[in-house]
Amino acid sequence: MTPHGALETPAFIFCATKGAIKGLTMEEMRLAQTQIILANTFHLLLSPGPDIVQNLGGLAKMAGWGGPTLTDSGGYQIFSMGYGSVSEEIKGTRRFPGAKSHVKIHEEGAEFRACHTGEKIFLTPERSTDIQRKIGADLIVAFDECTPYHVERAYTEEALRRSHRWEKRSLTHFKKLEKEPAGNQPPQHPQALYGVVQGGVYEDLRRESCDFVNQEDFFGHAIGGSLGENKTQMQEVVGLTRGLLRNDRPVHLLGIGRIDDIFHGVALGIDTFDCVHPTRIARHGGALVKAKERARCVGAASQREHIPLHNSIFCGDATAIEEDCACVTCQHYSRGYVHHLLKNKEMLGPILIARHNVYFMNALMADIRQAIPAGTLAQVREKWLGYA
């Protein structure tokens, strides 16, 4: 239950990074059975800024959504600027801490230069919380440092301890603001704070981090940080971490949203997931499909969870993306038409696929929600994923 309405879990949270889903209006998100969206504090801080978001009525109203929302702490993007992204790591162009970096980390907080304006921005636990109160999401996240896979254990440990101090400061500041709302022009509704578990791939650090969040007065917990270098290690780290978290609080898995990862996560008792995947692959012509269509179009052995509609095999194909899908795209448009749009770089191509992909993820989660009490998760997994 959030101030903007109830949330049935497990649920998928769609990424409206800058306060907008790429190509879809919020009416379309609602029609596609969406329950909740998130926006990134880092992006909204740079543009349009928290004061403007607040003046435009807060995130939910500004974006024409009116439903439940979440914001992250801004930490993930800031530290990505410092460490470089995973793709940089693969390409050998990564930046290590200490190397020339856009980010300086102190005990007080993290300092970075905004890429557009060159303006120096100093983010602290208190300021992240202030910003998230102005943005006004229902669910907000404590400020932490997200350490990637390639850093040393010693650094991961040092960052973890600092993150705990930062998260505690977030919580203290959050509680204070809740009691003294007047000076801070808070949202007209209560907010709930999530504490983040870090610790990289190290069991003892994850344990220490779980102990920390379990003991503090957070509303829920988010599993963050590096989850390893491959799927097996990720599943181990997530499994271990979830097992160490108390069961009376909601648990969110940050940034993970492949179908197989969701089935793994819900079996562990994870409540919510978020990922840019469904709307990002749509922009590249990828339509999510259930096991049957995937096997027919790209082969059952493929690791891909989508069909690439820009591929010429879909030219003139009069069938829907999925014949058994009730989304607006599948009800009214053919693969051949979407292929034509993609080939001609019409904006509508990615839009129609995104509408399908969002509906698809929500239908998947609805199926899972029914399967859990019915004890039919294995059959539902077979239907969506095709392999056991």
Add this chain to the structure above:
Amino acid sequence: MTPHGALETPAFIFCATKGAIKGLTMEEMRLAQTQIILANTFHLLLSPGPDIVQNLGGLAKMAGWGGPTLTDSGGYQIFSMGYGSVSEEIKGTRRFPGAKSHVKIHEEGAEFRACHTGEKIFLTPERSTDIQRKIGADLIVAFDECTPYHVERAYTEEALRRSHRWEKRSLTHFKKLEKEPAGNQPPQHPQALYGVVQGGVYEDLRRESCDFVNQEDFFGHAIGGSLGENKTQMQEVVGLTRGLLRNDRPVHLLGIGRIDDIFHGVALGIDTFDCVHPTRIARHGGALVKAKERARCVGAASQREHIPLHNSIFCGDATAIEEDCACVTCQHYSRGYVHHLLKNKEMLGPILIARHNVYFMNALMADIRQAIPAGTLAQVREKWLGYA
């Protein structure tokens, strides 16, 4: 009345050039009170090709529209390739007939090379009609040559006579296909053929062209070709031409869609208009507004019929594009939010403006339809345009 439903006139026809409105689904077009869309035969001929359009159920079904549709003859785009566009004319880079051109014109038809594939394509009146039957629009257009402003009178005259012979061949072929549908796999519904009036800015040629279409068995007439070098001349040519056309057939004005031109046209008794303007300016951040808001934001003296939402004066503006507009965008989103989206290159910015602009044009036409029998066109013009 068309096979896909009735059409109240005067009406605005929105351009789905390649079979898609830029950024809007057909459900959104319906929600914005749209009556009819058009697609360009030239574009659909190149991709995906008339056979694929037919296999996907014809234009209306393929595009998820299901309502009334129109296709042009393909002539306008072909001859634009030959002559160069108006913008080339202004820049002094125009190509004259006889100079190196992508297009060769014979008595039989026009030959051109497809820009993507280099394939040689020969379009004749018969082939344009065949293609338009496969695409399956309700309203189709006879094949003509569209001569621009900068050509000589002698060429305009020669082209006009040839266009009349081509249009007559279009009509003959159309009638023949109507009687022998089996060999041509026609649409399951009847189509109606428009004859085009050419003649450039020359009164005697326009008169000759009007006499021609009036005498032939066309369903309706379209006013095409060069309308002069400025608005005054355009209004003169359109006024003269409309006055020479019979009153018992619908009249379409090709490619014209500014608000002031529409008021001028409906006063003359023109039934339908088309223009890419409402969706094109949306992609550049321009939102159509009525006189009051235009005067407030850009000054009453401006020739602009829109407000430029990318302009920083709209930063943080919590009001709707038009407070008295019932469109989805104005009901749920602020100018400040749309400004934020444009500034951050979010696809949703142009989409939200396009939804407003389409609704705006349909609301304008609905207002005009009410004003004509009520005799209040002057007041309605004042409300939308602001000057008399």
